[in-house]
Amino acid sequence: MCKFTCLNILASTKNYKCETFVEKFFIKSQYLNIQKPIPENVIIDVHNHIGKPEPGLEVYQTPERLISEMDIAGVDKAIIFGFPEYSFNIVENNDYIFESIKKYPGRLIGFSLVNPWSREKAVKELERCVNKLGFKGLKLHPAIHHFSLNAHSLTDAIFEECSKLKIPIISHGQGDCPHCTPAQFGDMAETFPDVPLIMAHMGFWQNTEDAISKAMKYDNLYLDTTMNNNVESLRKAVDKAGAEKLVFGTDTPGPSMQVEIMKINVAIPDRKKRELILGGNISKILKI
Numbered sequence: 070m071c072k073f074t075c076l077n078i079l080a081s082t083k084n085y086k087c088e089t090f091v092e093k094f095f096i097k098s099q100y101l102n103i104q105k106p107i108p109e110n111v112i113i114d115v116h117n118h119i120g121k122p123e124p125g126l127e128v129y130q131t132p133e134r135l136i137s138e139m140d141i142a143g144v145d146k147a148i149i150f151g152f153p154e155y156s157f158n159i160v161e162n163n164d165y166i167f168e169s170i171k172k173y174p175g176r177l178i179g180f181s182l183v184n185p186w187s188r189e190k191a192v193k194e195l196e197r198c199v200n201k202l203g204f205k206g207l208k209l210h211p212a213i214h215h216f217s218l219n220a221h222s223l224t225d226a227i228f229e230e231c232s233k234l235k236i237p238i239i240s241h242g243q244g245d246c247p248h249c250t251p252a253q254f255g256d257m258a259e260t261f262p263d264v265p266l267i268m269a270h271m272g273f274w275q276n277t278e279d280a281i282s283k284a285m286k287y288d289n290l291y292l293d294t295t296m297n298n299n300v301e302s303l304r305k306a307v308d309k310a311g312a313e314k315l316v317f318g319t320d321t322p323g324p325s326m327q328v329e330i331m332k333i334n335v336a337i338p339d340r341k342k343r344e345l346i347l348g349g350n351i352s353k354i355l356k357i
């Protein structure tokens with residue numbers, strides 16, 4: 070029933086019960102209205118992939134598409150990085166991220182994507198992205214690039230560079246992937262306590278409990294809310310690890326920003342906690 074139909078009924082009947090219904094309807098609609106999220110401080114989405122369309126690539130996302138999604142969902146800023154699936158030319162992909170940021174000043178925040186198997190080249194590329202292109206962090210994907218997050222002989226060099234550059238890392242953290250378990254995140258968080266480490270997907274599904282307990286243990290370990298659609302898990306993470314340890318993300322182009330924001334709104338009724346998750350925490354991590 071639309072707003073005006075309700076008002077017409079109210080006007081014609083002057084029925085008290087109907088008025089009560091209208092009040093309830095509006096309150097409920099306001100709560101569920103995903104086109105206009107409940108007013109918050111700045112909303113920052115920490116997890117988005119950008120990559121130019123090329124023949125043969127099934128998945129891609131232009132900055133234009135992302136910005137239009139952000140405008141509809143009321144997202145102020147978004148962290149962007151390349152697609153690990155298609156990072157045949159890492160340098161070119163990072164340059165595309167840089168071009169995207171330049172097109173939309175103030176809206177997009179670049180993270181470098183490198184493959185640790187490139188060893189020194191990966192470290193150099195990370196340094197170039199931060200010092201020359203102004204990127205603010207690093208994205209790792211142990212599952213697609215086939216390495217274990219805590220393979221120290223391979224990944225320590227990358228973490229050391231992040232420590233030197235004073236930037237955070239966001240890494241894939243899917244529960245059934247043996248390369249990036251909560252225990253491996255815990256190991257790296259403990260080895261590099263000055264590097265903020267964000268576990269994407271918070272160990273969904275199988276390892277969510279472990280992910281929460283590791284976030285409780287390590288001050289520099291954070292959980293990103295993407296893909297973890299279990300509202301109870303989100304509530305549990307807030308109750309146990311604290312709202313300060315969760316960061317909102319969507320993992321576009323797959324998921325919808327509107328739905329992901331609604332998930333946070335439904336799971337976390339406390340406004341102050343929601344503000345931290347939707348933007349406050351990542352602002353602090355990035356010092357913006």
Ligand SMILES: [Zn+2]
Nearest residue numbers: 116118269320
């Ligand atoms: Zn992703």
